[in-house]
Amino acid sequence: MDDQIVVTNDLTKKYKKHTSVEGLNLRIERGQIYGFLGPNGAGKTTTIRMLLGLIQPTKGRIELFGKSLKENRLSILERIGSLVESPTYYGNLTGRENLEVVRRLRSLPEQRVDEVLSIVRLTKAAHRLTKEYSLGMKQRLGIATALLSRPDLLILDEPTNGLDPSGIQEIRELIKGLPQSGMSVLVSSHLLSEIDQMATQVGVIHNGKMIFQDSIEQLRQRHKPLLKVGVSDVMEAKAILQGKGITTGGEKEFLWFDRTEPAFVSEINSILVQSGLSVYRLEEVKRSLEDIFLELTSAEGSL
Amino acid sequence: MLKNTLYVERLKLKRSKLWLLYIIGPLLGVLLAYTNFLKNYDLFMQPGDNEWIEAWTQAALFMGPFILPILVGIYAAFICREEHVGGGWKQLFTLPIKHSAVFLGKFLIVIGMVTVTMFLLFIFFVVIGYVKGIEGSFPTFMLLGFMVKGILACLPLIVLQLIISIRAKTFGVPLAVSIVFTLPAIIVASTPLGQIYPWTQPMLAMSPEDESPIQSYALFYTLLIGSFIVLMWYGLRSLSKWDIS
Numbered sequence: 145m146d147d148q149i150v151v152t153n154d155l156t157k158k159y160k161k162h163t164s165v166e167g168l169n170l171r172i173e174r175g176q177i178y179g180f181l182g183p184n185g186a187g188k189t190t191t192i193r194m195l196l197g198l199i200q201p202t203k204g205r206i207e208l209f210g211k212s213l214k215e216n217r218l219s220i221l222e223r224i225g226s227l228v229e230s231p232t233y234y235g236n237l238t239g240r241e242n243l244e245v246v247r248r249l250r251s252l253p254e255q256r257v258d259e260v261l262s263i264v265r266l267t268k269a270a271h272r273l274t275k276e277y278s279l280g281m282k283q284r285l286g287i288a289t290a291l292l293s294r295p296d297l298l299i300l301d302e303p304t305n306g307l308d309p310s311g312i313q314e315i316r317e318l319i320k321g322l323p324q325s326g327m328s329v330l331v332s333s334h335l336l337s338e339i340d341q342m343a344t345q346v347g348v349i350h351n352g353k354m355i356f357q358d359s360i361e362q363l364r365q366r367h368k369p370l371l372k373v374g375v376s377d378v379m380e381a382k383a384i385l386q387g388k389g390i391t392t393g394g395e396k397e398f399l400w401f402d403r404t405e406p407a408f409v410s411e412i413n414s415i416l417v418q419s420g421l422s423v424y425r426l427e428e429v430k431r432s433l434e435d436i437f438l439e440l441t442s443a444e445g446s447l
Numbered sequence: 448m449l450k451n452t453l454y455v456e457r458l459k460l461k462r463s464k465l466w467l468l469y470i471i472g473p474l475l476g477v478l479l480a481y482t483n484f485l486k487n488y489d490l491f492m493q494p495g496d497n498e499w500i501e502a503w504t505q506a507a508l509f510m511g512p513f514i515l516p517i518l519v520g521i522y523a524a525f526i527c528r529e530e531h532v533g534g535g536w537k538q539l540f541t542l543p544i545k546h547s548a549v550f551l552g553k554f555l556i557v558i559g560m561v562t563v564t565m566f567l568l569f570i571f572f573v574v575i576g577y578v579k580g581i582e583g584s585f586p587t588f589m590l591l592g593f594m595v596k597g598i599l600a601c602l603p604l605i606v607l608q609l610i611i612s613i614r615a616k617t618f619g620v621p622l623a624v625s626i627v628f629t630l631p632a633i634i635v636a637s638t639p640l641g642q643i644y645p646w647t648q649p650m651l652a653m654s655p656e657d658e659s660p661i662q663s664y665a666l667f668y669t670l671l672i673g674s675f676i677v678l679m680w681y682g683l684r685s686l687s688k689w690d691i692s
């Protein structure tokens with residue numbers, strides 16, 4: 145129980161008629177890097193805002209570190225570092241002064257400012273006004289701010305927005321190393337490739353609903369190749385196979401099977417040919433994670 | 448906790464052009480006051496009147512219902528602007544700080560700004576008065592008293608302008624509210640509503656008793672404190688229910 149860092153039950157947020165988040169049951173355990181994945185407008189930021197107490201849920205419960213957020217807001221926030229949507233900055237202050245703002249409000253030791261500055265490699269730019277910072281530098285300042293208190297839970301909402309490829313790589317490596325110090329991380333993104341390279345757990349949200357939540361291995365399981373069979377009469381072929389106890393997913397033109405071992409392939413082939421159908425294609429189709437993601441987020445994922 | 452909040456609020460004002468407002472506001476008030484006083488000297492001065500006090504009446508008349516309420520509006524909008532522009536609210540409210548501490552921090556900072564304004568008003572009033580050759584015994588304590596009362600009478604207005612500035616994302620809205628409601632302040636002053644109208648309260652508190660429409664100061668200060676408490680209660684309550692996006 146102590147290891148449940150984030151638990152939400154039936155978390156829902158409605159704006160007037162529009163439901164942004166619906167019935168979300170989020171689970172994050174200690175030491176996990178939880179990739180919160182979903183296309184733009186899926187409800188990631190809305191969910192994160194609720195987890196941080198910035199907005200009130202319409203319905204549902206939030207527990208962080210085993211305690212209800214509603215009753216323990218301050219003691220919970222004490223243990224969280226966060227970056228929500230765009231990074232916060234006071235343009236008339238330097239990078240260092242911006243960190244100083246949060247350091248004072250959290251009563252942290254002074255040397256933490258230097259430490260996080262060097263973690264995000266802003267030491268040299270620390271004395272410059274943040275209104276002169278590039279988007280990427282502001283983003284890194286935001287991450288530094290989130291890390292300042294060595295939080296138990298780090299929440300980063302699309303942290304690689306505006307970063308160049310090398311910056312993205314840097315942040316990714318940084319995040320991957322965090323659980324070693326006992327930190328748990330919730331990181332959102334609309335790019336599967338990004339989550340894939342750092343997350344241990346994945347939650348996929350689409351139109352406000354969680355449509356997948358499991359380990360990244362489970363997601364990769366869906367990565368297994370499929371067998372695609374082209375046959376003269378798909379409907380008849382289906383019926384014949386049904387009679388032999390072999391079920392198949394099928395679209396208009398092709399039959400699909402989730403097994404590809406040679407014995408299985410030749411069995412299918414011989415059944416169909418012996419029944420007088422002509423088999424014109426037997427193909428092993430490899431699917432990328434992107435395909436799986438698209439399949440999950442498109443309404444009619446057929447398999 | 449509040450110490451850190453105040454330190455941070457002051458840090459955020461670094462490199463701002465606030466000092467310009469501190470100087471322009473009171474200076475304008477004092478210059479207008481002396482110009483009017485000296486131009487209509489015979490009208491204002493009855494036998495036995497103290498020149499300083501009569502001149503102050505004019506200062507209170509220009510500062511109280513015009514310059515001071517608009518300055519309060521600008522100050523409140525100013526310290527909320529940086530939060531709106533740079534996404535400061537969401538950072539503040541995801542730190543382990545009470546909503547009330549955030550609000551009180553801003554409130555105290557504006558009080559500080561008003562205090563600086565009043566201090567400069569006092570300095571300008573004295574210096575320019577001597578330069579213009581104002582005579583008579585200088586009523587130090589009476590004038591300092593008006594400064595303190597003026598600051599106190601700004602409290603409801605400060606809270607009200609803060610509530611508006613926190614809600615409105617642009618600088619223009621609180622400023623427009625400030626100007627629109629300040630304009631009738633001097634008219635409202637002579638009606639019973641004046642004692643609870645936040646844009647008029649500073650003027651009433653800063654004017655010498657014989658120049659003011661107030662009959663009972665006990666009632667005035669009760670109403671002042673009452674309106675302050677109501678506004679503060681509302682401000683704190685609405686902040687804790689605020690959806691921050």
Ligand SMILES: Nc1ncnc2c1ncn2[C@@H]1O[C@H](COP(=O)(O)OP(=O)(O)O)[C@@H](O)[C@H]1O
Pocket residue numbers: 159162163164182183184185186187188189190191692
């Ligand atoms: N304050 C708001 N009022 C109305 N609708 C909102 C508000 N905030 C977000 N939404 C809507 O909620 C949905 C989810 O938005 P968001 O959580 O920002 O998505 P994501 O972060 O996944 O891109 C969107 O359709 C968005 O338009």
Ligand SMILES: [Mg+2]
Pocket residue numbers: 188189190229301302
């Ligand atoms: Mg978002």
